[in-house]
Amino acid sequence: xxxxxxxxxxxxxxxxxxxxxxxxxxxxxxxxxxxxxxxxxxxxxxxxxxxxxxxxxxxxxxxxxxxxxxxxxxxxxxxxxxxxxxxxxxxxxxxxxxxxxxxxxxxxxxxxxxxxxxxxxxxxxxxxxxxxxxxxxxxxxxxxxxxxxxxxxxxxxxxxxxxxxxxxxxxxxxxxxxxxxxxxxxxxxxxxxxxxxxxxxxxxxxxxxxxxxxxxxxxxxxxxxxxxxxxxxxxxxxxxxxxxxxxxxxxxxxxxx
Amino acid sequence: xxxxxxxxxxxxxxxxxxxxxxxxxxxxxxxxxxxxxxxxxxxxxxxxxxxxxxxxxxxxxxxxxxxxxxxxxxxxxxxxxxxxxxxxxxxxxxxxxxxxxxxxxxxxxxxxxxxxxxxxxxxxxxxxxxxxxxxxxxxxxxxxxxxxxxxxxxxxxxxxxxxxxxxxxxxxxxxxxxxxxxxxxxxxxxxxxxxxxxxxxxxxxxxxxxxxxxxxxxxxxxxxxxxxxxxxxxxxxxxxxxxxxxxxxxxxxxxxxx
Numbered sequence: 318x319x320x321x322x323x324x325x326x327x328x329x330x331x332x333x334x335x336x337x338x339x340x341x342x343x344x345x346x347x348x349x350x351x352x353x354x355x356x357x358x359x360x361x362x363x364x365x366x367x368x369x370x371x372x373x374x375x376x377x378x379x380x381x382x383x384x385x386x387x388x389x390x391x392x393x394x395x396x397x398x399x400x401x402x403x404x405x406x407x408x409x410x411x412x413x414x415x416x417x418x419x420x421x422x423x424x425x426x427x428x429x430x431x432x433x434x435x436x437x438x439x440x441x442x443x444x445x446x447x448x449x450x451x452x453x454x455x456x457x458x459x460x461x462x463x464x465x466x467x468x469x470x471x472x473x474x475x476x477x478x479x480x481x482x483x484x485x486x487x488x489x490x491x492x493x494x495x496x497x498x499x500x501x502x503x504x505x506x507x508x509x510x511x512x513x514x515x516x517x518x519x520x521x522x523x524x525x526x527x528x529x530x531x532x533x534x535x536x537x538x539x540x541x542x543x544x545x546x547x548x549x550x551x552x553x554x555x556x557x558x559x560x561x562x563x564x565x566x567x568x569x570x571x572x573x574x
Numbered sequence: 575x576x577x578x579x580x581x582x583x584x585x586x587x588x589x590x591x592x593x594x595x596x597x598x599x600x601x602x603x604x605x606x607x608x609x610x611x612x613x614x615x616x617x618x619x620x621x622x623x624x625x626x627x628x629x630x631x632x633x634x635x636x637x638x639x640x641x642x643x644x645x646x647x648x649x650x651x652x653x654x655x656x657x658x659x660x661x662x663x664x665x666x667x668x669x670x671x672x673x674x675x676x677x678x679x680x681x682x683x684x685x686x687x688x689x690x691x692x693x694x695x696x697x698x699x700x701x702x703x704x705x706x707x708x709x710x711x712x713x714x715x716x717x718x719x720x721x722x723x724x725x726x727x728x729x730x731x732x733x734x735x736x737x738x739x740x741x742x743x744x745x746x747x748x749x750x751x752x753x754x755x756x757x758x759x760x761x762x763x764x765x766x767x768x769x770x771x772x773x774x775x776x777x778x779x780x781x782x783x784x785x786x787x788x789x790x791x792x793x794x795x796x797x798x799x800x801x802x803x804x805x806x807x808x809x810x811x812x813x814x815x816x817x818x819x820x821x822x823x824x825x826x827x828x829x830x831x832x
Contacts, residue, residue: 526698526756545756546756548759548762549756
């Protein structure tokens, strides 16, 4: 079905693998569209409770394939047509999304990682705001997410200086949840994803929904949103199961709704 | 109660619910459906046990427009003789509070129906829009008038000309809707609000609505005089005596709508 990505579901985890290893998984129009499509399906499919985005080969994603950029290119249109729908689709998903950054995440590749909820980094991973080196600005949500993740000062530094940072540095500035050795990479990413897939998915979705909104709200508005969200969470089976398990001193079995 | 084909009507305590019920076509409005909605609203308006009306859609949308097949072959004379918008005028004449609960799409005629409500609660995933321009027509059931009165000429033109969907957030920002709530609890929150209204003095609700609607249409002085008459009129009610006595006696008022 897809040509530039691979998409598999295992144990309620959807694996979306960028699959142009010979081009360091650089984006093409087709790839943007396939990712958007795959994410849309994953968002809808009730059997999927966690999504992992990762790269085939040695890179996570090298950003836009510059081979397609020429005199005639309208960068604004490329974003509106290809990247923005992808980023918006990602933002809409009310399930946990992990960027398993296996290698370099550069330019829009880094943007893709930033737009996910969690970033797991291989010790071989690196992040680079490559845009400035070709006279461009970070895009695809990069300027939105980066300061929210690492703060204004650090975001400015990364975006303007464009220096490559290692997985370890990324961890230190709060960009990455966990750095994983090469040897444990697959096992640990899988375990992390499976763990998330067994959690109360509906509640995770609500946390994402309102945490993101919170940036734009006053305390009063947020308190009301929380009351709304908590009412919804309070109606889920997972809440009932959580309480029953707590009282029964056993491990809860969550079904996601 | 009247039998309905395209809507479901029920009551819960003092709240009357009207639910658009053609989910298979995202509640696209046909003429019969509009007639049914007005009829149900008028029945609730006459029913002394009902204090507020809640209008919503079943399935994935509030109402995704009008039934295009029904009007594709219409001509001006047929439309004039049919006088279908007369039913919409009657909707605007309902005296009791009408609260719309909008989730999913409220497009074209569906958006106009939403704009006929006094208050709108929208799910965070609601989408409003007037796509009529893409069919080579324009809104005909009050869209250009009501939207403009809500958001002003400049923004209204933009939405009406482009025909692009307006997110719930934008609708809130421009004063088109009162509140955004989680889609999962839209009906619950709307009903909670309707119950609050149901506790208020019914005649006050009624005359406030009449006065506010007047304010949208007439010069200030005229509106002030209209308001004054309604204010005086309430002093003819038992509820005014009860309300003021309760205040003086430091107790809860018990309003009866008389």
